[in-house]
Amino acid sequence: MAKPSKKLAEEPGIGHNSQVSGTRIKSFVGKIERLEEQKHSIGLDIKDVYTEAKSAGFDAPTIRKLVSERKKSAEKRQEQYSLFELYSAAIGMA
Amino acid sequence: MAKPSKKLAEEPGIGHNSQVSGTRIKSFVGKIERLEEQKHSIGLDIKDVYTEAKSAGFDAPTIRKLVSERKKSAEKRQEQYSLFELYSAAIGMA
Amino acid sequence: MAKPSKKLAEEPGIGHNSQVSGTRIKSFVGKIERLEEQKHSIGLDIKDVYTEAKSAGFDAPTIRKLVSERKKSAEKRQEQYSLFELYSAAIGMA
Amino acid sequence: MAKPSKKLAEEPGIGHNSQVSGTRIKSFVGKIERLEEQKHSIGLDIKDVYTEAKSAGFDAPTIRKLVSERKKSAEKRQEQYSLFELYSAAIGMA
DNA sequence: TGCATATTACACACCC
DNA sequence: GGGTGTGTAATATGCA
Numbered sequence: 001m002a003k004p005s006k007k008l009a010e011e012p013g014i015g016h017n018s019q020v021s022g023t024r025i026k027s028f029v030g031k032i033e034r035l036e037e038q039k040h041s042i043g044l045d046i047k048d049v050y051t052e053a054k055s056a057g058f059d060a061p062t063i064r065k066l067v068s069e070r071k072k073s074a075e076k077r078q079e080q081y082s083l084f085e086l087y088s089a090a091i092g093m094a
Numbered sequence: 095m096a097k098p099s100k101k102l103a104e105e106p107g108i109g110h111n112s113q114v115s116g117t118r119i120k121s122f123v124g125k126i127e128r129l130e131e132q133k134h135s136i137g138l139d140i141k142d143v144y145t146e147a148k149s150a151g152f153d154a155p156t157i158r159k160l161v162s163e164r165k166k167s168a169e170k171r172q173e174q175y176s177l178f179e180l181y182s183a184a185i186g187m188a
Numbered sequence: 189m190a191k192p193s194k195k196l197a198e199e200p201g202i203g204h205n206s207q208v209s210g211t212r213i214k215s216f217v218g219k220i221e222r223l224e225e226q227k228h229s230i231g232l233d234i235k236d237v238y239t240e241a242k243s244a245g246f247d248a249p250t251i252r253k254l255v256s257e258r259k260k261s262a263e264k265r266q267e268q269y270s271l272f273e274l275y276s277a278a279i280g281m282a
Numbered sequence: 283m284a285k286p287s288k289k290l291a292e293e294p295g296i297g298h299n300s301q302v303s304g305t306r307i308k309s310f311v312g313k314i315e316r317l318e319e320q321k322h323s324i325g326l327d328i329k330d331v332y333t334e335a336k337s338a339g340f341d342a343p344t345i346r347k348l349v350s351e352r353k354k355s356a357e358k359r360q361e362q363y364s365l366f367e368l369y370s371a372a373i374g375m376a
Numbered sequence: 377t378g379c380a381t382a383t384t385a386c387a388c389a390c391c392c
Numbered sequence: 393g394g395g396t397g398t399g400t401a402a403t404a405t406g407c408a
Contacts, residue, residue, distance in 0.1 A: 137380085208340075
């Protein structure tokens with residue numbers, strides 16, 4: 001995948017590829033576009049799951065928060081919480 | 095995937111699920127986490143391609159810009175139609 | 189851009205303005221653009237304040253959260269909190 | 283506005299402000315809330331203009347699209363320069 | 377510091 | 393005509 005060259009070198013690999021290989025660039029761009037499409041597609045799937053959860057009577061933002069909190073390390077979460085508490089207390093918020 | 099329910103309803107679907115089904119939530123959270131992991135993984139693959147391109151002597155930011163521009167062009171093209179429709183509708187054309 | 193016609197009825201007020209007044213549209217667009225610019229500018233000012241807070245040794249995201257929480261009505265805040273707690277407990281999160 | 287301190291420093295600026303100054307935080311929060319109120323207010327003004335346009339017989343979504351397109355065009359134009367710079371740099375031009 | 381992602385808010389369209 | 397759902401645009405945060 002990394003070195004498909006068969007014949008003579010299409011690009012010298014020198015400096016900034018002054019004689020640019022359009023073929024090679026197209027290949028990279030194509031790969032990236034395919035991957036980005038897949039990525040986007042999965043994003044849609046995730047959205048679907050939230051929709052499904054909502055249909056089942058759950059609150060989507062809360063689920064989202066749940067996922068987010070689980071992703072954070074426990075320490076980090078605790079740290080953020082403490083900080084918020086500290087500031088809240090400082091300005092007299094309940 | 096959308097309707098896995100086999101037995102009796104675990105949650106009544108009333109209001110905000112006062113008796114919350116942990117099982118159900120876990121299922122949603124699990125699905126989402128799996129999908130997000132896949133999504134993240136693809137992100138890494140994309141990064142790999144950029145790295146590969148760089149190794150081949152290409153300038154990654156430029157490739158990135160190329161991809162971005164192509165995406166915009168595609169969107170723009172696809173937008174032409176809806177834009178036309180919008181304006182048509184606005185002036186009272188069916 | 190479309191047709192800045194000078195004479196004849198500028199806007200009949202009938203239906204969808206089949207004979208569109210470019211002058212009038214320009215006026216609306218101009219107003220909106222000016223307002224949006226102001227809005228954007230204020231956005232930058234807000235960002236500045238966060239930067240300033242950060243420079244003073246405060247944690248910007250926490251300040252942000254503080255502002256956000258204050259904006260929400262107390263009931264709403266409590267509701268969200270309860271919901272999160274409920275779901276967390278349901279899936280066995282501490 | 284940036285340095286309201288009169289007497290001795292209320293917070294040492296060390297780490298994350300372990301002894302948090304509620305006064306200072308309140309000041310930041312207050313500023314932000316004022317600015318956000320202004321921002322919100324301008325948002326309402328913008329909405330008013332759209333309503334006004336609609337009353338004059340224009341189609342709001344179309345006007346909105348117009349504004350959006352103009353903004354994009356402006357960005358695009360401004361981008362030309364940096365794009366040129368980018369490509370220039372990529373092929374080794376100073 | 378800029379880029380990419382993730383969340384939130386808004387506006388439009390449909391349905392009741 | 394009001395409310396809901398959906399899709400899109402602005403905003404914010406985290407990362408490289």
